[in-house]
Amino acid sequence: MAERPEDLNLPNAVITRIIKEALPDGVSISKEARSAISRAASVFVLYATSCANNFAMKGKRKTLNASDVLSAMEEMEFQRFVTPLKEALEAYRREQKGKKEASEQKKKDKDKKTDSEEQDKGRDEDNDEDEERLEEEEQNEEEEVDN
Amino acid sequence: MAALAAGKGAFREEEGTGGDAAAPQLHAPTSAPGARLSRLPLARVKALVKADPDVTLAGQEAIFILARAAELFVETIAKDAYCCAQQGKRKTLQRRDLDNAIEAVDEFAFLEGTLD
Numbered sequence: 001m002a003e004r005p006e007d008l009n010l011p012n013a014v015i016t017r018i019i020k021e022a023l024p025d026g027v028s029i030s031k032e033a034r035s036a037i038s039r040a041a042s043v044f045v046l047y048a049t050s051c052a053n054n055f056a057m058k059g060k061r062k063t064l065n066a067s068d069v070l071s072a073m074e075e076m077e078f079q080r081f082v083t084p085l086k087e088a089l090e091a092y093r094r095e096q097k098g099k100k101e102a103s104e105q106k107k108k109d110k111d112k113k114t115d116s117e118e119q120d121k122g123r124d125e126d127n128d129e130d131e132e133r134l135e136e137e138e139q140n141e142e143e144e145v146d147n
Numbered sequence: 148m149a150a151l152a153a154g155k156g157a158f159r160e161e162e163g164t165g166g167d168a169a170a171p172q173l174h175a176p177t178s179a180p181g182a183r184l185s186r187l188p189l190a191r192v193k194a195l196v197k198a199d200p201d202v203t204l205a206g207q208e209a210i211f212i213l214a215r216a217a218e219l220f221v222e223t224i225a226k227d228a229y230c231c232a233q234q235g236k237r238k239t240l241q242r243r244d245l246d247n248a249i250e251a252v253d254e255f256a257f258l259e260g261t262l263d
Binding site for chain 1: 194201221
């Protein structure tokens with residue numbers, strides 16, 4: 001399925017919600033206007049990406065990072081977005097940190113569990129030790145999130 | 148005579164189905180209050196970023212900020228378009244209000260010619 005970049009639209013429901021919350025109560029929006037805004041948002045992302053990419057290339061980096069996007073906002077004359085975006089970024093980083101710690105904690109708990117289970121089984125049976133070792137190895141495989 | 152089931156207008160947009168090529172909306176809005184940092188699904192934003200042939204990679208933070216910036220943009224342009232509608236004493240935002248806002252506001256110049 002070949003899609004033109006402009007056809008990649010953001011979800012209508014979300015766009016509508018954002019618009020409604022930005023406008024005073026009692027104000028509605030026509031379908032044409034809403035879909036035009038949705039398309040505009042896609043164009044905005046594409047334009048911002050291109051701008052941000054220029055900054056990344058200037059810095060001889062191949063990966064777009066947050067500061068590239070912030071620089072792009074200034075370049076595009078959306079300086080007023082910079083402060084709220086910085087705040088959002090900090091909140092996001094805190095959340096990501098919290099998630100990472102939570103999943104590491106889960107892993108630790110999991111390992112503790114398998115250890116204690118092993119001890120229980122050892123008392124009852126001596127035969128299945130090899131199988132248990134294999135299972136443990138499988139559990140220790142880490143999942144990597146690729147970007 | 149065959150009844151035209153298509154109804155009036157060129158095409159009908161239904162909320163939630165997202166059009167032809169878009170993936171169905173599998174994400175319901177998260178129920179955790181305050182934890183929602185961005186409403187736009189990052190996967191969709193990422194797809195837009197990847198559509199740029201010059202972009203090699205984009206970090207998660209970059210995608211997140213782009214999503215948030217897009218939200219701010221939608222709010223901004225909606226409000227600016229509303230100012231135009233207010234002058235016409237209307238309570239429904241029309242496409243022409245958007246066009247007027249794009250012409251009037253310098254920051255929206257990049258949109259000219261892209262919405263048709």
